[in-house]
Amino acid sequence: MLLVIDVGNSNIVLGIYDGERLLKDWRVSTEKSKTADEYGILVHDLFRLAGISFGDIRDIIISSVVPTLTGVLERLAVEYFGFRPYVVGPGIKTGMPIHYDNPKEVGADRIVNAVAGFEKHRTALIIVDFGTATTFDYVNRKGEYCGGAIAPGLVISMEALFQKASKLPRVEILKPPSIIAKNTVNSMQAGIFYGYVGLVDEIVGRIKTESRDNPRVLATGGLAGLIAPESKTINEVDEYLTLEGLRILYQRNHEN
Ligand SMILES: Nc1ncnc2c1ncn2[C@@H]1O[C@H](COP(=O)(O)OP(=O)(O)O)[C@@H](O)[C@H]1O
Ligand SMILES: CC(C)(COP(=O)(O)O)[C@@H](O)C(=O)NCCC(=O)O
Numbered sequence: 001m002l003l004v005i006d007v008g009n010s011n012i013v014l015g016i017y018d019g020e021r022l023l024k025d026w027r028v029s030t031e032k033s034k035t036a037d038e039y040g041i042l043v044h045d046l047f048r049l050a051g052i053s054f055g056d057i058r059d060i061i062i063s064s065v066v067p068t069l070t071g072v073l074e075r076l077a078v079e080y081f082g083f084r085p086y087v088v089g090p091g092i093k094t095g096m097p098i099h100y101d102n103p104k105e106v107g108a109d110r111i112v113n114a115v116a117g118f119e120k121h122r123t124a125l126i127i128v129d130f131g132t133a134t135t136f137d138y139v140n141r142k143g144e145y146c147g148g149a150i151a152p153g154l155v156i157s158m159e160a161l162f163q164k165a166s167k168l169p170r171v172e173i174l175k176p177p178s179i180i181a182k183n184t185v186n187s188m189q190a191g192i193f194y195g196y197v198g199l200v201d202e203i204v205g206r207i208k209t210e211s212r213d214n215p216r217v218l219a220t221g222g223l224a225g226l227i228a229p230e231s232k233t234i235n236e237v238d239e240y241l242t243l244e245g246l247r248i249l250y251q252r253n254h255e256n
């Protein structure tokens with residue numbers, strides 16, 4: 001079995017693949033101060049609850065946008081599983097040309113999403129990933145990564161309001177009953193939710209216009225399911241896109 005790990009700024013998502021089948025996935029908080037041993041215990045407990053043992057895992061592939069944790073998880077792999085993991089970055093074949101001023105600068109998660117999206121759809125794509133930041137990536141019909149946009153994520157947008165305005169509370173991000181809200185919590189939800197739908201549709205619309213490629217629009221990440229139904233531009237939500245991309249990259253790089 002293959003263990004795939006996607007380290008985001010808020011959550012670490014882990015998945016277990018048996019061939020092309022995702023058997024299990026977990027989401028844990030990203031904690032920069034945790035050590036390899038602490039993550040080892042966490043993974044051990046998750047595995048035990050699912051009836052999986054370390055010995056079942058033949059390989060590990062990691063993508064990380066938190067540099068301090070990349071090394072921690074590499075050590076976890078070596079110390080607890082006994083082999084070096086694949087890490088998305090220099091030395092990994094993506095099969096995808098990266099048109100970015102400095103290709104090393106693109107977040108690994110963005111590349112992983114682009115690879116997964118193109119492998120599945122074989123057409124021009126825009127991928128919207130609702131994480132800590134919301135990323136927009138454009139892949140052209142030839143399967144080349146062409147860049148995109150990075151916007152503040154939904155949760156950190158709400159946190160900014162809460163932290164900078166004394167009378168504004170921390171609120172749950174959801175669709176409020178009305179755009180003409182009658183209390184503080186609903187007012188904040190209206191501003192964040194509908195403001196965000198607008199942000200997404202405006203950025204996607206502009207990428208579409210500039211690309212002249214009629215790309216298909218995929219959404220993924222923790223809060224994709226909340227925004228997608230209200231968006232005019234998102235065609236489909238693919239919750240497991242990043243995990244799928246990790247599996248695909250593993251298969252492209254692993255010599256049988
Ligand atoms: N299933 C979910 N339902 C509600 N909120 C979620 C869910 N998954 C993630 N979130 C929240 O969405 C934000 C982004 O999460 P995530 O997509 O995991 O980001 P990242 O990839 O940056 O770690 C976080 O604040 C997280 O708590
Ligand atoms: C934009 C990101 C912070 C998104 O990360 P996430 O929200 O998934 O934690 C990450 O992809 C990143 O650090 N990128 C590097 C900058 C770039 O892609 O140009």
Ligand SMILES: [K+]
Pocket residue numbers: 008109129131221242
């Ligand atoms: K992510």
